[in-house]
Amino acid sequence: MALQSGEKLPMFIGHIWSKQKSRWTLLGLRLLAFLAAAAATLVMVLNKQTKTFVVATIGTTPVNLTLTAKFHHTPAFVFFAIANGLVSIHNLVMIMMDLLGSKFDYKGFQFPMIASLDMLNLALVSGGANAAAFMAELGKNGNSHARWDKICDKFGPYCDRGAGALIASFLALALMLLISFLSILNHKLVNSSSHNSHNNIIALPN
Amino acid sequence: MAETKRIFTFLLRFIAFCTTLSAVIIMISSRQRATVLVFSFEAKYSDTPAFKYFVIVNAIVSIYGFLVLFLPSKSLLWRLVVALDAVFTILLTSSISAALAIAYVGEKGNPIAGWLPICDQVTKYCNQVKGALIVGFISVVLYMLLFLYSLHTVLNPLLLEKS
Numbered sequence: 078m079a080l081q082s083g084e085k086l087p088m089f090i091g092h093i094w095s096k097q098k099s100r101w102t103l104l105g106l107r108l109l110a111f112l113a114a115a116a117a118t119l120v121m122v123l124n125k126q127t128k129t130f131v132v133a134t135i136g137t138t139p140v141n142l143t144l145t146a147k148f149h150h151t152p153a154f155v156f157f158a159i160a161n162g163l164v165s166i167h168n169l170v171m172i173m174m175d176l177l178g179s180k181f182d183y184k185g186f187q188f189p190m191i192a193s194l195d196m197l198n199l200a201l202v203s204g205g206a207n208a209a210a211f212m213a214e215l216g217k218n219g220n221s222h223a224r225w226d227k228i229c230d231k232f233g234p235y236c237d238r239g240a241g242a243l244i245a246s247f248l249a250l251a252l253m254l255l256i257s258f259l260s261i262l263n264h265k266l267v268n269s270s271s272h273n274s275h276n277n278i279i280a281l282p283n
Numbered sequence: 284m285a286e287t288k289r290i291f292t293f294l295l296r297f298i299a300f301c302t303t304l305s306a307v308i309i310m311i312s313s314r315q316r317a318t319v320l321v322f323s324f325e326a327k328y329s330d331t332p333a334f335k336y337f338v339i340v341n342a343i344v345s346i347y348g349f350l351v352l353f354l355p356s357k358s359l360l361w362r363l364v365v366a367l368d369a370v371f372t373i374l375l376t377s378s379i380s381a382a383l384a385i386a387y388v389g390e391k392g393n394p395i396a397g398w399l400p401i402c403d404q405v406t407k408y409c410n411q412v413k414g415a416l417i418v419g420f421i422s423v424v425l426y427m428l429l430f431l432y433s434l435h436t437v438l439n440p441l442l443l444e445k446s
Binding site for chain 1: 331
Protein backbone atom coordinates (compact mmCIF):
# COMPACT_ATOMS: atom_id res chain seq x y z
CA MET A 78 0.00 0.00 0.00
CA ALA A 79 1.58 3.26 -1.07
CA LEU A 80 1.97 6.26 1.16
CA GLN A 81 2.89 9.50 -0.50
CA SER A 82 6.11 11.30 0.23
CA GLY A 83 5.61 14.19 2.58
CA GLU A 84 2.52 12.69 4.26
CA LYS A 85 3.29 11.03 7.52
CA LEU A 86 0.58 8.77 8.86
CA PRO A 87 0.67 6.70 12.01
CA MET A 88 1.44 3.09 11.22
CA PHE A 89 -1.74 1.67 12.70
CA ILE A 90 -3.99 3.55 10.23
CA GLY A 91 -2.20 1.77 7.43
CA HIS A 92 -2.95 -1.60 9.00
CA ILE A 93 -6.62 -0.93 9.84
CA TRP A 94 -7.66 0.86 6.66
CA SER A 95 -6.76 -1.68 4.05
CA LYS A 96 -7.90 -1.23 0.49
CA GLN A 97 -10.41 -4.06 0.49
CA LYS A 98 -12.07 -3.04 3.73
CA SER A 99 -12.38 0.59 2.70
CA ARG A 100 -13.83 -0.38 -0.66
CA TRP A 101 -16.52 -2.55 0.92
CA THR A 102 -17.29 0.07 3.58
CA LEU A 103 -17.78 2.71 0.94
CA LEU A 104 -19.93 0.36 -1.13
CA GLY A 105 -22.07 -0.46 1.89
CA LEU A 106 -22.55 3.23 2.69
CA ARG A 107 -23.52 3.96 -0.90
CA LEU A 108 -26.05 1.14 -0.81
CA LEU A 109 -27.56 2.59 2.37
CA ALA A 110 -27.70 6.07 0.85
CA PHE A 111 -29.36 4.66 -2.28
CA LEU A 112 -31.95 2.82 -0.19
CA ALA A 113 -32.66 5.88 1.95
CA ALA A 114 -33.09 8.21 -1.03
CA ALA A 115 -35.23 5.67 -2.90
CA ALA A 116 -37.39 5.15 0.19
CA ALA A 117 -37.84 8.92 0.56
CA THR A 118 -38.91 9.23 -3.09
CA LEU A 119 -41.33 6.34 -2.96
CA VAL A 120 -42.97 7.35 0.31
CA MET A 121 -43.44 10.92 -0.88
CA VAL A 122 -44.78 9.97 -4.31
CA LEU A 123 -47.29 7.47 -2.92
CA ASN A 124 -48.41 9.85 -0.19
CA LYS A 125 -52.14 10.43 -0.51
CA GLN A 126 -55.05 10.85 1.85
CA THR A 127 -58.73 11.42 1.22
CA LYS A 128 -60.99 12.83 3.90
CA THR A 129 -64.63 13.82 3.94
CA PHE A 130 -65.69 16.87 5.86
CA VAL A 131 -69.22 17.79 6.84
CA VAL A 132 -69.51 21.40 5.83
CA ALA A 133 -73.16 22.25 6.41
CA THR A 134 -76.47 20.64 7.10
CA ILE A 135 -79.44 21.35 4.87
CA GLY A 136 -82.50 20.07 6.64
CA THR A 137 -81.46 16.63 7.78
CA THR A 138 -78.97 15.76 5.04
CA PRO A 139 -75.35 16.76 5.67
CA VAL A 140 -73.37 18.39 2.89
CA ASN A 141 -70.09 16.62 2.46
CA LEU A 142 -66.89 17.96 1.03
CA THR A 143 -64.26 15.45 0.03
CA LEU A 144 -60.71 16.68 -0.02
CA THR A 145 -57.68 14.73 -1.22
CA ALA A 146 -54.21 15.64 -0.10
CA LYS A 147 -51.63 14.62 -2.68
CA PHE A 148 -47.98 15.41 -2.87
CA HIS A 149 -48.16 17.22 -6.19
CA HIS A 150 -50.32 20.02 -4.80
CA THR A 151 -47.18 21.37 -3.17
CA PRO A 152 -44.30 22.26 -5.51
CA ALA A 153 -41.78 21.84 -2.69
CA PHE A 154 -42.75 18.18 -2.35
CA VAL A 155 -42.52 17.70 -6.12
CA PHE A 156 -38.98 19.13 -5.99
CA PHE A 157 -38.25 16.87 -3.03
CA ALA A 158 -39.41 13.78 -4.92
CA ILE A 159 -37.44 14.69 -8.05
CA ALA A 160 -34.27 15.55 -6.10
CA ASN A 161 -34.36 12.32 -4.12
CA GLY A 162 -35.08 10.34 -7.29
CA LEU A 163 -32.04 11.85 -9.01
CA VAL A 164 -29.86 11.23 -5.97
CA SER A 165 -30.91 7.59 -5.74
CA ILE A 166 -30.12 7.16 -9.47
CA HIS A 167 -26.72 8.77 -8.84
CA ASN A 168 -25.99 6.40 -5.98
CA LEU A 169 -27.07 3.43 -8.09
CA VAL A 170 -24.75 4.51 -10.91
CA MET A 171 -21.90 4.98 -8.42
CA ILE A 172 -22.46 1.47 -7.04
CA MET A 173 -22.34 0.07 -10.58
CA MET A 174 -19.16 2.07 -11.28
CA ASP A 175 -17.58 0.70 -8.14
CA LEU A 176 -18.42 -2.89 -8.95
CA LEU A 177 -18.03 -3.02 -12.71
CA GLY A 178 -16.36 0.10 -13.99
CA SER A 179 -12.74 -0.10 -12.98
CA LYS A 180 -11.65 -0.08 -16.62
CA PHE A 181 -13.63 3.05 -17.56
CA ASP A 182 -10.91 5.52 -16.78
CA TYR A 183 -9.97 8.34 -19.15
CA LYS A 184 -6.66 9.98 -18.19
CA GLY A 185 -7.44 9.68 -14.51
CA PHE A 186 -10.69 11.60 -14.76
CA GLN A 187 -12.67 9.01 -12.86
CA PHE A 188 -11.85 10.16 -9.35
CA PRO A 189 -12.46 13.92 -9.87
CA MET A 190 -15.72 13.13 -11.68
CA ILE A 191 -16.94 10.92 -8.85
CA ALA A 192 -15.97 13.48 -6.20
CA SER A 193 -17.57 16.41 -8.04
CA LEU A 194 -20.75 14.50 -8.83
CA ASP A 195 -20.99 13.42 -5.19
CA MET A 196 -20.76 17.00 -4.00
CA LEU A 197 -23.27 18.27 -6.56
CA ASN A 198 -25.80 15.63 -5.65
CA LEU A 199 -25.21 16.43 -2.00
CA ALA A 200 -26.19 20.04 -2.69
CA LEU A 201 -29.25 18.85 -4.62
CA VAL A 202 -30.53 16.56 -1.91
CA SER A 203 -29.93 19.19 0.76
CA GLY A 204 -32.01 21.69 -1.22
CA GLY A 205 -34.87 19.24 -1.68
CA ALA A 206 -34.90 18.02 1.89
CA ASN A 207 -34.81 21.50 3.36
CA ALA A 208 -37.58 22.90 1.15
CA ALA A 209 -39.85 19.99 2.10
CA ALA A 210 -38.88 20.40 5.77
CA PHE A 211 -39.99 24.03 5.87
CA MET A 212 -43.23 23.25 4.02
CA ALA A 213 -43.89 20.47 6.52
CA GLU A 214 -43.24 22.89 9.38
CA LEU A 215 -45.77 25.27 7.84
CA GLY A 216 -48.32 22.47 7.57
CA LYS A 217 -47.72 21.41 11.13
CA ASN A 218 -47.73 24.79 12.83
CA GLY A 219 -49.52 27.05 10.40
CA ASN A 220 -48.71 30.74 10.19
CA SER A 221 -50.86 33.03 12.28
CA HIS A 222 -49.59 36.18 10.60
CA ALA A 223 -50.70 35.05 7.16
CA ARG A 224 -53.90 33.42 8.45
CA TRP A 225 -52.81 29.98 7.30
CA ASP A 226 -54.24 27.17 9.38
CA LYS A 227 -52.28 24.09 10.19
CA ILE A 228 -53.49 21.02 8.36
CA CYS A 229 -51.74 18.21 10.21
CA ASP A 230 -54.55 17.78 12.69
CA LYS A 231 -56.96 17.07 9.84
CA PHE A 232 -54.68 15.00 7.64
CA GLY A 233 -52.74 13.10 10.28
CA PRO A 234 -51.54 10.02 8.34
CA TYR A 235 -50.50 12.19 5.35
CA CYS A 236 -48.33 14.27 7.65
CA ASP A 237 -46.85 11.21 9.34
CA ARG A 238 -45.86 9.62 6.06
CA GLY A 239 -44.37 12.90 4.86
CA ALA A 240 -42.36 13.07 8.06
CA GLY A 241 -41.05 9.57 7.41
CA ALA A 242 -39.98 10.54 3.91
CA LEU A 243 -38.20 13.62 5.32
CA ILE A 244 -36.33 11.55 7.89
CA ALA A 245 -35.17 9.13 5.17
CA SER A 246 -34.01 12.05 3.03
CA PHE A 247 -32.02 13.62 5.86
CA LEU A 248 -30.47 10.24 6.54
CA ALA A 249 -29.47 10.04 2.87
CA LEU A 250 -28.00 13.55 3.17
CA ALA A 251 -25.87 12.59 6.18
CA LEU A 252 -24.73 9.40 4.48
CA MET A 253 -23.79 11.23 1.29
CA LEU A 254 -21.76 13.74 3.31
CA LEU A 255 -19.91 10.85 4.93
CA ILE A 256 -19.45 9.14 1.56
CA SER A 257 -17.98 12.26 -0.11
CA PHE A 258 -15.54 12.77 2.72
CA LEU A 259 -14.57 9.10 2.93
CA SER A 260 -14.14 8.64 -0.80
CA ILE A 261 -11.74 11.57 -1.07
CA LEU A 262 -9.85 10.40 2.03
CA ASN A 263 -9.83 6.88 0.68
CA HIS A 264 -8.36 7.93 -2.63
CA LYS A 265 -5.64 9.95 -0.95
CA LEU A 266 -4.67 7.26 1.53
CA VAL A 267 -4.89 4.13 -0.55
CA ASN A 268 -3.48 4.89 -3.94
CA SER A 269 -1.71 2.05 -5.60
CA SER A 270 -1.25 3.19 -9.20
CA SER A 271 2.11 4.84 -9.69
CA HIS A 272 1.20 7.32 -12.46
CA ASN A 273 -1.24 9.03 -10.10
CA SER A 274 1.49 9.97 -7.67
CA HIS A 275 1.54 13.61 -8.74
CA ASN A 276 -2.20 13.79 -8.13
CA ASN A 277 -1.67 13.18 -4.48
CA ILE A 278 -0.33 16.61 -3.67
CA ILE A 279 -3.17 18.86 -2.59
CA ALA A 280 -2.37 22.02 -4.53
CA LEU A 281 -3.18 25.51 -3.37
CA PRO A 282 -5.96 27.00 -5.49
CA ASN A 283 -4.01 30.16 -6.20
CA MET B 284 -2.17 33.32 -16.72
CA ALA B 285 -1.98 32.63 -13.03
CA GLU B 286 -2.29 36.35 -12.35
CA THR B 287 -5.52 36.68 -14.38
CA LYS B 288 -6.88 33.60 -12.67
CA ARG B 289 -6.19 35.13 -9.28
CA ILE B 290 -7.79 38.45 -10.17
CA PHE B 291 -10.78 36.70 -11.67
CA THR B 292 -11.34 34.53 -8.56
CA PHE B 293 -10.94 37.55 -6.31
CA LEU B 294 -13.50 39.49 -8.34
CA LEU B 295 -15.90 36.54 -8.28
CA ARG B 296 -15.57 36.21 -4.52
CA PHE B 297 -16.14 39.93 -4.10
CA ILE B 298 -19.30 39.88 -6.21
CA ALA B 299 -20.56 36.80 -4.35
CA PHE B 300 -19.97 38.57 -1.04
CA CYS B 301 -21.89 41.61 -2.30
CA THR B 302 -24.85 39.52 -3.43
CA THR B 303 -25.18 37.66 -0.13
CA LEU B 304 -24.91 40.92 1.81
CA SER B 305 -27.57 42.60 -0.34
CA ALA B 306 -29.87 39.59 0.00
CA VAL B 307 -29.66 39.95 3.78
CA ILE B 308 -30.25 43.71 3.68
CA ILE B 309 -33.18 43.55 1.26
CA MET B 310 -34.87 40.77 3.21
CA ILE B 311 -34.42 42.48 6.57
CA SER B 312 -35.79 45.79 5.37
CA SER B 313 -38.95 44.31 3.88
CA ARG B 314 -41.97 45.19 5.92
CA GLN B 315 -45.38 46.57 5.21
CA ARG B 316 -48.36 47.49 7.29
CA ALA B 317 -51.71 46.53 5.80
CA THR B 318 -55.32 46.73 6.91
CA VAL B 319 -57.65 43.88 6.08
CA LEU B 320 -61.24 44.59 7.18
CA VAL B 321 -60.74 45.64 10.79
CA PHE B 322 -57.37 43.99 11.38
CA SER B 323 -54.19 45.93 10.92
CA PHE B 324 -51.21 43.67 10.67
CA GLU B 325 -47.64 44.12 9.71
CA ALA B 326 -45.93 41.71 7.37
CA LYS B 327 -42.29 41.19 8.32
CA TYR B 328 -39.68 38.71 7.25
CA SER B 329 -39.50 37.28 10.76
CA ASP B 330 -43.06 35.93 10.61
CA THR B 331 -41.83 33.00 8.57
CA PRO B 332 -39.10 30.66 9.85
CA ALA B 333 -37.99 29.97 6.28
CA PHE B 334 -37.12 33.64 5.71
CA LYS B 335 -35.38 33.83 9.07
CA TYR B 336 -33.28 30.81 8.08
CA PHE B 337 -32.53 32.48 4.73
CA VAL B 338 -31.32 35.64 6.48
CA ILE B 339 -29.20 33.74 8.99
CA VAL B 340 -27.51 31.56 6.38
CA ASN B 341 -26.81 34.49 4.05
CA ALA B 342 -25.41 36.51 6.96
CA ILE B 343 -23.03 33.69 7.88
CA VAL B 344 -21.95 33.26 4.27
CA SER B 345 -21.34 36.98 3.81
CA ILE B 346 -19.14 37.06 6.93
CA TYR B 347 -17.22 34.07 5.54
CA GLY B 348 -16.93 35.71 2.10
CA PHE B 349 -15.63 38.90 3.68
CA LEU B 350 -12.95 37.03 5.62
CA VAL B 351 -11.84 34.98 2.61
CA LEU B 352 -11.25 38.16 0.58
CA PHE B 353 -8.41 39.08 2.94
CA LEU B 354 -6.64 35.73 2.82
CA PRO B 355 -3.08 36.01 1.45
CA SER B 356 -2.63 33.88 -1.62
CA LYS B 357 0.14 31.60 -0.43
CA SER B 358 -1.41 30.78 2.93
CA LEU B 359 -2.07 27.19 3.93
CA LEU B 360 -5.66 28.05 4.90
CA TRP B 361 -6.77 27.73 1.27
CA ARG B 362 -7.29 24.01 1.85
CA LEU B 363 -9.79 24.92 4.58
CA VAL B 364 -11.40 27.37 2.15
CA VAL B 365 -12.11 24.50 -0.24
CA ALA B 366 -13.93 22.51 2.45
CA LEU B 367 -15.78 25.56 3.77
CA ASP B 368 -16.81 26.50 0.22
CA ALA B 369 -18.50 23.12 -0.07
CA VAL B 370 -20.31 23.48 3.25
CA PHE B 371 -21.52 27.00 2.60
CA THR B 372 -22.66 26.25 -0.95
CA ILE B 373 -24.76 23.38 0.37
CA LEU B 374 -26.21 25.62 3.12
CA LEU B 375 -27.00 28.33 0.58
CA THR B 376 -28.86 25.97 -1.76
CA SER B 377 -30.92 24.63 1.12
CA SER B 378 -31.80 28.13 2.35
CA ILE B 379 -32.84 29.41 -1.08
CA SER B 380 -35.00 26.37 -1.77
CA ALA B 381 -36.76 26.68 1.60
CA ALA B 382 -37.42 30.40 1.10
CA LEU B 383 -38.66 29.81 -2.46
CA ALA B 384 -41.05 27.10 -1.28
CA ILE B 385 -42.67 29.37 1.30
CA ALA B 386 -42.71 32.36 -1.06
CA TYR B 387 -44.52 30.24 -3.64
CA VAL B 388 -47.25 29.46 -1.13
CA GLY B 389 -47.48 33.14 -0.30
CA GLU B 390 -47.87 34.04 -3.95
CA LYS B 391 -50.17 31.32 -5.23
CA GLY B 392 -51.71 29.87 -2.09
CA ASN B 393 -52.65 26.25 -1.58
CA PRO B 394 -56.34 25.57 -2.26
CA ILE B 395 -56.39 22.11 -0.68
CA ALA B 396 -55.08 23.37 2.64
CA GLY B 397 -57.23 26.49 2.49
CA TRP B 398 -54.24 28.83 2.42
CA LEU B 399 -55.02 32.06 0.62
CA PRO B 400 -52.28 33.97 -1.19
CA ILE B 401 -51.23 37.06 0.70
CA CYS B 402 -49.39 38.88 -2.08
CA ASP B 403 -52.45 40.91 -3.08
CA GLN B 404 -52.72 42.50 0.32
CA VAL B 405 -49.06 43.24 0.99
CA THR B 406 -47.71 43.94 -2.48
CA LYS B 407 -44.68 45.98 -1.47
CA TYR B 408 -43.51 43.37 1.04
CA CYS B 409 -44.04 40.63 -1.53
CA ASN B 410 -42.02 42.43 -4.19
CA GLN B 411 -39.17 43.11 -1.82
CA VAL B 412 -39.06 39.47 -0.75
CA LYS B 413 -39.03 38.48 -4.42
CA GLY B 414 -36.09 40.82 -4.99
CA ALA B 415 -34.19 39.34 -2.05
CA LEU B 416 -34.81 35.84 -3.38
CA ILE B 417 -33.58 36.76 -6.86
CA VAL B 418 -30.36 38.19 -5.39
CA GLY B 419 -30.06 35.09 -3.21
CA PHE B 420 -30.41 32.88 -6.25
CA ILE B 421 -27.62 34.78 -8.03
CA SER B 422 -25.45 34.26 -4.95
CA VAL B 423 -26.18 30.52 -5.04
CA VAL B 424 -25.06 30.35 -8.68
CA LEU B 425 -21.87 32.31 -7.92
CA TYR B 426 -20.99 30.19 -4.91
CA MET B 427 -21.62 27.05 -6.94
CA LEU B 428 -19.12 28.33 -9.53
CA LEU B 429 -16.57 29.16 -6.82
CA PHE B 430 -17.04 25.74 -5.25
CA LEU B 431 -16.57 23.94 -8.57
CA TYR B 432 -13.45 25.99 -9.22
CA SER B 433 -11.97 25.14 -5.80
CA LEU B 434 -12.83 21.48 -6.27
CA HIS B 435 -11.23 21.50 -9.70
CA THR B 436 -7.96 23.04 -8.52
CA VAL B 437 -7.67 20.64 -5.61
CA LEU B 438 -8.57 17.42 -7.34
CA ASN B 439 -6.94 17.95 -10.68
CA PRO B 440 -3.67 19.74 -10.22
CA LEU B 441 -2.38 18.69 -13.66
CA LEU B 442 -3.63 21.97 -15.10
CA LEU B 443 -1.89 23.90 -12.34
CA GLU B 444 1.40 22.17 -13.10
CA LYS B 445 1.26 23.20 -16.76
CA SER B 446 1.01 26.86 -15.90
